[in-house]
Amino acid sequence: MEESASGDATLTTIIKLENDVQMEGPGDVLASATTTDLLADLSLAEDFNKEKHLGQAYLINHEKILGTFQSWNEHEQRDFMERALQRMGHYQIGHIDRYIRPMLQRDFISHLPSQLAVMILQNLDAKSLSSCEAVCSNWRSVLAVGQLWRKLIERNVRSDNLWRGLSEKRKWKNFVLIGREAAAQLICERYGKKYDQLRGSFDMFMLQHKFYRELYPQVISDISKIETNWRTGTYTLSRINCRSEQSKGVYCLQYDDDKIVSGLRDNTIKIWDRHDLSNPRVLSGHTGSVLCLQYDNRVIISGSSDATVRVWDVNTGECLNTLIHHCEAVLHLRFSDGVMVTCSKDRSIAVWDMVSPREINMRRVLVGHRAAVNVVDFDERYIVSASGDRTIKVWSADSLEFVRTLSGHKRxxxxxxxxxxxxxxxxxxxxxxxxxxxxxxCLRVLEGHEELVRCIRFDDKRIVSGAYDGKIKVWDLQAALDSRSLPGCLCLSTLVQHTGRVFRLQFDDFQIVSSSHDDTILIWDFLDATGETRDVNADALNDAAPAPAVIVDNANNVDESSSEENEDVVRRERHPARQGPRASPELFH
Structure with a gap:
């Protein structure tokens, strides 16, 4: 009877506590309690006196039972425990739950050697690192001493071109990928602290942690702004005016952080210093328009409507070599790893071995196109060429044998x-x-330009195209490769600033650089996008001679009245319904 009364009293207490919990507001800690927790609390409160509840038979046999339990495999042990739990009361299970919970929530980071803890946590992403910081001060100290935010940033800089580019443009490259001591000194200077006083201290670790922890979201913000600017067509525009007495267009270009190298219709190559765009260095030697070029850290190689290929010293501007092979205009060229490929209006492709700038030997001529070969590209597997005959041809880069034709374009x-x-x-x-x-x-056809598509480049995210309609379009590459994407979702933005045909463009994560028949080079900056336009060499423009006359008819066809037919490699075709300029019969049919 006493045991029954005791049990009833316990049950009454539990019910009362449950009612109290239900009556508490949602903000009270008690509101999160469960019946199981309350039962466990009651049973734990009696643990100090649990020996009096253990019978003599149990005390005699429990060691034997535990020995038998130990002799079973893990599956048998688990099955036994499940069967035992099924036979327990609710308050017993609550007690076991409270007993087991700390075992499952052990702070393993605090108990591990610091080096091992750092090795584990350094594999986390930014969101997980932020969560770790919020666990406790000890975890935050592990992140600080291990410089885990810095390591995360360094991993991204090594693996991602956008991060690497931002580190250079935002001038925080010097804080990563260098020794800890050197970085610590720079950080102390940034915060106005004395390095000698903080060196090796915990405060020094925390100061570095603060810097990299604040840097990471700044980088993420920059990346988000760049992506938004690309999608919305928001940019800052810089205009380089290339007009001179003879200039009638900028046919080709290539750029890096220090310079822009451009090929002009006035037979010259102009090299523009990115820091002083008003005074270009001029390379003269071609007797026809410079239609194509490429450079590396040693040479500039250019092709011209004079049918020659010239090799120039990129630093001195000296002409080192002139290659005479093609019998008509050299329309495009590419070189890499000791191999150069050129193509011509004469319908041929030439493959060259580049021993040195002064020793470039013909390996083979590829013949198969039925019209001018307008462009080539290649890697270690294939050479790819495109022609006015409406086809793309693929050749083996190793054997130089024809592989296949890609057909589908209608012109x-x-x-x-x-x-x-x-x-x-x-x-x-x-x-x-x-x-x-x-x-x-053919995986996808993109439509949107109103005239001939003259230049195109792509990276892992985007396709950027320029056309004779004067427009540059930015396309979503991944969407274009997804057959489920609707055509209307593929063009991200259309950029309209050129007043003439777009001849050539190049781009990276932060900018597009384009050239046009309007005698300008435009730099479209998507990183520091303010919507402003600036003429970077306006003074030079005021001193220049006027541009050659053009005639614009009512159908908006442009006739370059001063151009010669054999130089006009970018002339559009005549459409029967619209009287346009006379086109070369071999180009862009």
């Missing part, structure tokens, strides 16, 4: 880029096509 092909297994081409049928080079299948 001549003016431009392409090849990388990985993807070829992207632009045509005078006003479309862009994406191809799988292995199967030859």
């Amino acid at each position: 001549g092909i003016a431009c392409l880029q090849y990388r990985g297994r993807l070829v992207v081409s632009g045509s005078s049928d006003n479309t862009i096509r994406l191809w799988d080079i292995y199967s030859g299948v």
Whole structure:
């Protein structure tokens, strides 16, 4: 009877406590309590006197039972425990839950050697690192001493071009990928602290932790702004005016952080210092328009409508070599790893071995196109060429044998880029096509330009195209490769600033640099986008001679009245319904 009364009293207490919990507001700690917790609390309160509840038979046999339990395998042990739990009362399970919970929530980081803790945590992403900081001060100290935010930033800089570029443009590159001591000194200078006083102290670790912890969201914010600016077409525009007495257009260009190298219709190459764009260095020697060029850290190689290829010293501007092979204009060229490929209006492709700038030997001529070969690209597997005959041809880079033809464009092909297994081409049928080079299948057709697509480039995210309609379009590459994407979702933005045909462009994560028949080079900056436009060499423009006359008819066709037909490699075709300029019969059919 006493035991029954005791049990009833306990049950009454539990019910009362449960009612109290239900009556508490949601903000009270008690509101999160459970019946199981309350039962466990009651049973734990009696643990100090638990010996009086243990029978003599149990005390005699429990060691034997535990020995038998130990002899079982883990599956048998688990099965036994499940069966035992099924036979327990609710308050007993609550007690066991409270007993086990600390075992499952052990602070392993605090109990591990610091080096091992750092090795584990340094594999986390930013969100997880932030969560770790909030656990306790000890975990935060592990992050600080291990400089885990710095290591995360360094990993991103090593693996991601956008991060690497931002580290240079935002001037925080010097705080990563250098020794700890050197970085610590720079951080002390930034915060106005004395390095000698903090060196090796915990305060020094915390100061470095503060710097990198604050740097990370700043970088993420920059990346978000850049992506938004690309999608919305928001930029700051810098205009380089290239007009001179003879200039009638900028046909080609390439750039880096220090310079822009451009090929002009006035037969010259102009090298613009990115820090002083008003006074270009001029390379003269070609007797025709400079239609294509490429440079590396040693040489500039250019092709011209004078049918020659010239090799120049990139630092001194000296002409080191002149290659005479093609019998008509050299329309495009590419070189890499000791190999150069050139193509011409004479319908041929030439493959060259580059021993040195002064020793470049012909290896083989590839013949197969039925019209001018307007563009080439290659890697270690394939050479890819496109022609006015409406086809793209693929050649083996090793054997130089023909592999396959990609057919689909309805008119001549003016431009392409090849990388990985993807070829992207632009045509005078006003479309862009994406191809799988292995199967030859056309993956997508992009429509939107109103005239010939003259230049095209792509990276892992975007395709950027320029056309004779004067527009530059930015396309979503990943969406274009997804067959489920609707055509209306593919063009991210259209950039309209050129007043003439867009001849050439190049881009990276932060900018587009483009050139045009309007005698300008435009720099479209998506990093520091303010919407402003500035003429970086306006004084030079005021002193220059006026541009050559052009005639614009009512149909907006442009006739370059001072151009010669054999130089006009970018002339659009005549449409029967619109009287336009006379086109070369071999180009962009």
